[in-house]
Every structure is written in structure tokens, then in C-alpha cells.
Amino acid sequence: EPEVTQTPSHQVTQMGQEVILRCVPISNHLYFYWYRQILGQKVEFLVSFYNNEISEKSEIFDDQFSVERPDGSNFTLKIRSTKLEDSAMYFCASSERGGDTEAFFGQGTRLTVV
């Protein structure tokens, strides 16, 4: 069964550094997403991406964050100047269509900012 894959599984970074989280969505999917989950809290939407541009973003997704699809397979989340409060599990997801279709999640990248 096709899966969304994320790398790395765990990333430790120093406060103020930049990190790039990588995702390979399912190949025939057109919509890509990033969500995050701070320990003990709910899964929160960050951004969705369709047709090579951001289609929706939350208030969390400020100028510190950016997304990119650098080639035909990867989808990346860049976090600039990381803060302690950026520590969370970051999930990538993809869906064949938007709206009321299943979103398939990756296993997540646990980001720890120290």
C-alpha cells in the first residue's frame, strides 16, 4: 500500500537554527499538507499546498515557515530561526483530491528545539 514518508524521524536543533523537514507524498496525490502536534495537545493544521502554491494556511503558519515542492516527489517544510515552542511532532499528509477525501498521514518528524 502506498505511504507518505517523512524524514528525518527525529530532529534535534538549537534555538535559532533553520530546519527542513522532508516528505514524499503518495505519487498520484494532488494535495499536500503539514500539521503539527505539540505534546499532549491536538493536531493543528499549518498549511495546504495544491498546484504548486499554498491553498490554505493557518495563523500558526507565519513568516517563519515556508513550504516548497522542489521536484516532482518531495514536499518540504522549512522553519527559520527555530524557537523552543516549535518543538512538536510535524505530520505531512496528502490526499488525492481536496475537500471530503481521505488524507493519508506520514509517521511524523519529532522536532526538538533545545
Added chain:
Amino acid sequence: GENVEQHPSTLSVQEGDSAVIKCTYSDSASNYFPWYKQELGKRPQLIIDIRSNVGEKKDQRIAVTLNKTAKHFSLHITETQPEDSAVYFCAASIRGYSTLTFGKGTMLLVSP
């Protein structure tokens, strides 16, 4: 924006019992309501979903009900088994948007 509340936060049942998890949503424009199961250290996986044009959907031991008037939906698991132990998340999506708004999750523990 949408807000999803989920209860209870933890639920302990004996094997064979039924489990019910309830969610409410705030935006009447929401039309898609998936439920995800997340086992420890694993990815969230869709177990069942329901769209606003139906009131109930069943898949073997799992069922979901939707009350659009009251803006709530529930997950029902019958004949629970230890392997049902996991965190369950409800979510809602507003018509025309692909964003999912999640509830806080329910940790279900099924004791043998």
C-alpha cells in the same frame, strides 16, 4: 474558523464492551467528518468517515453517527478488543476547503 471538541479524553473499557467517543463542531458549513486511529509511535490512520448527506455509517465493528442539527458526531466501537487500544481523533472539514480541524483525541484502553 471551525472548532472541534472531543470527549472523553480517556476511556477505559473491558474487552467485549462497547466504546463511544463524542465530538461537536461549531461551523455548520462543515461537511466531512473523518475519524483517525493513532497507535503509539505510528501515524494517524483513517478508520471511518462520514459526509453530511448521511446520518450513519457502519463498517464491521465501527460505526459513526452524525447529527447535523446538533452539530455532533460520534464513534461507536462494539465488541472491543485489546488491539483497539489507541488514541482516536475526530476531525471536521468545511465544505470547499481541504483543511482538517481535529479534536484533542481520546485515549482508549481496552483491558483483556
